[in-house]
Amino acid sequence: MRLVVGIGLRTDTSYRELRDLLDSALAGLEPRDVTQVVTVDGREAEPGLQRLVASLGASLFTATALELSQQPVPTPSDHVDQLAGTASVAEAAVILSGAELLAPKQRSARATVAVGRLPEEQVPAAPGYAVGDRDVVHRVLAERRDVRRGFLDRPIADDLLTRVLESAHRAPSVGLSQPWDFVLIRDLATRRKVHDLATSQRDAFAASLPAGRRSAFDGLKIEAILDTPLNIAVTCDAGRGGRHVLGRHADPRTTWFSVAIAIQNLWLAARAEGLGVGWVSFFEPGEVAAVLGLPGHVELVGYLCVGHVEEFAGTPELVRSGWAARRPLSWAVHQEAWGSRGLPGEQPAAVIAKDAARAGSAVRAVAGEQSVYLAVVDGADGAEYLRRADGLVVRVGAEKPTADFGVLWRPARTVDEAVELGVEVARDLAPQGVSEIVVEVVEPSDITEGLARGIFLGGLACGVSVKGSDGVGEVSHSSA
Template identity: 60%
Template sequence: EAGLLQQADDMDTQGADAEVPAARDGDPADTPTAADPETAAAPRPAGPAAPGYDDAEREAVLKVMRERRDIRNGFRSDPIPHEVLLRVLEAAHTAPSVGHSQPWDFVVIRSADTRRSMHELAMRQRDAYAKSLPKGRAKQFKELKIEAILDTPVNIVVTADPTRGGRHTLGRHTQPQMAPYSSALAVENLWLAARAEGLGVGWVSFFDEREMVRALGLPEHLEVVAYLCVGYVDEFPDEPELMQAGWSKRRPLSWVVHEETYGRRALPGEDPHDLLAETVAQIRPLDAKALGEAWERQKRMTKPAGALGMLEIISAQLSGLSRQCPPPIPEPAAVAVFAGDHGVHAQGVTPWPQEVTAQMVANFLGGGAVCNAFAAQVGAEVCVVDVGVASDLPATPGLLPRKIRAGTSDMTTGPAMTREEAKQAVEVGIETARDLVAAGNKALLTGEMGIANTTASAALISVFTGADPAEVTGRGTGINDETLVRKTDVVRRALEHHRPDPADPLGVLAAVGGFEHAAMVGLLLGGASLRTPVILDGVSAGAAALVARAIAPEVLAACIAGHRSAEPGHVAALNKLGLRPLVDLDLRLGEGTGALLALPLVQSTARAMHEVATFDSAGVTEK
């Protein structure tokens, strides 16, 4: 039980540093943040409003934008007076448009028959979408209302005519999509004007666009931009319904404003901030109060104290991490599979050809790999990220193209990456964490693919554990004795060449790491900064966790060791990290497979905190 105790001690130490919960700038917020004018309580505008606008009028403009909502629930059936609908349509019609082409038309639908047939089309699309979702998402989706076609007295179809204004429409010649963009602006005007009238608007995009054109008898040359359900409502929620349902989170403004060049993020009046430094600054220890509540609650749950063993530590960790007891159930979850190639492949460290990395990426995207089967079983999403695959990969749904370079350099002859490249790859991981968490994921899992990457993992682990390369270099995909000797020698030579300094984790990554290792470092740091648990997969994740810990020791607050792989380096890494793996089945595949198997354990322990009765509530006598 040494690991278990050690981890419990770590948490106590971390937890001793009690914190005042506070929404920070970098949190994708359930709660408003000061930096986000969309959610913050009405900010007092500084300076005079424009000529012709007094302060109250300026505030009214901002207020209607803040308080506009997409509405699907709570519609009243009372009709919309003609003059009200006219005002709303006039607002739409004053929208800006490319070359002043005014490409929109508005088809106002009141007929119950037409609405019923549109409703049927939308229901079919809803079913198809539901079937395409990972189980963890599908459960959530089942509870969501996504249209109010039959509940609203008026539906409005907004179209774009891509031919309006003729061949020489100013501005559309370079970008044909400017026509539908213009119609979308008309929708926003309509939406805002409707809000000020107390009319709710719900946009429905669950349609096959051509099917819709035919069903509505629209001229074939028109494009449908929006199908809107409009009617009076008694109230407008403060936050998007999808946020309230836990489907998504609002991204802070500070994530999306760049100064001069993309990546130099800064709000007006602030100095540009470094994504890595900002992320590290937001990583905090486990919250002592929630941690204490979790231990207390587990004692009162109807089971002998400590009877859930290791899982009790995990639920306490989840509580401390989320600052909530019971903690949120970590569902939905997503595994980020980072793929990259390795220059050290040239040293003959594996019999597998390098092309297999790209081929396996195609397999992940096609749903044919073990990680897909395991993800389907446990209801997780598979997100594949190309951070450094040697060949060009075709754009495919589910693939995030974030290639830093087409494979690292051979670490035995020079650094695998430049320091800047290593940092960029870490940032890819941070941004992946941000995207997945903002999209509503409540647990992140590490996955990776890269032929020859266990060589880089062994080198990283040797640096951070101080173990000899012979102790931490393993057979990876199952190499023979001769190749193992060569691989160990390669690791040794690389370390002798670079003499990496563990006090300079980015330098170590650059010298002997891989793009996917660096991206996993970013995923861990990003997850920790967002107080979201990250379940580690095998040896490469262990190597990445050592790097992440060297950058920000508190990152471990978010880390859960999913499994122990058959690679010897993994054990060394886990021991150094003080993490005890949940699953120990001699897996040595990578791809996130071990982390996926551990996911239901982590979810079960959080669910137990929610659902298991306490001795007092159940009337069970304690010993």
């Protein structure tokens, strides 16, 4: 069931108030797939609303007070009419979106919420599948979660586990090379050794974080190695199939892609069986390989913690905790060529700066306190900036720098491209909890300054404050 939620709210209504009100309005409606949230024009920038929309993974739409006032609503309100210029926001928004209102609106101190059901799609499913079958596939995909909490003390039946492994083993693979193997680990002593490895990597990661981000990280659970009855190490034998594996010769990475797909198959099948799966990557893979006694030619790809769970959360834990936000789909879809972004059927936005504001609201909700000190360089390595825990270097030069997650390589060829890449940098940091960017243009040029301008525009669109390193103005240059 695809739901639309209409929301009327006052200024500064908190996320918590909206969430509680929505949860009570949704009670008894299963499954709760809220795809759209609609409110009146002008309210879309409310932080509480944006956070709610992001936590639902829904799209936010607005309607004018005039459009809303023309809808025949069951419970009009004179009071709302005075405040918003329409007798109802919540119910009218649901009706306007073409949905069937499921119940009268519910109120809290500062908000009203109404819920409606969107008409089922009339598009038939593929031959051999009922519409319901198709919807279940999409549901499993949407409701798969990385699970790290709430595991039950219940063993996993052998036949169930075999079904899940069968599904993993049916994954596509380059040249049908099936380069994966599954090492099933139940032994507590082995799991303790692996747990120790994860703990020391956790500590190392924590130590690398700026202070604010670190305290947020301290509250996160990143593995369930000892909380689950079963761990599965999924490995890759890159040489499997010999010399002439079809499709691998030009791009050997396809071997590892194949293993990752097998893991996703396992993850989805497990979800359908009520098994939670948590992927742990806080390892130096060779150290796990040593604990498990893997032969030298076999590499660890994924380490999974698996067990029965009572329930699966509706949204990723990193979203619920405010650590990160989902990137809107429209940012990820390019039509015909890179840079022409937009969903199918939408008019693509040829210039990212124009498009940024449209989707920016979806990520503004991240409760990030993180400040990033961003140095824009051309050919310099920016090593001194990487010594800062909050340092990030953006390098625009054509020469690819040595791989380092502290260095974003954005080889801009024109000023326009530099602006676009700058917008992208800012809006891709926003979903990772960055709320402030301090920019220093270390090597001033048309290109580096264009990139800095883009960062400013992207930040503006996503609610990230961007300022120059001298603390005033938009962006400053170093004296270099």
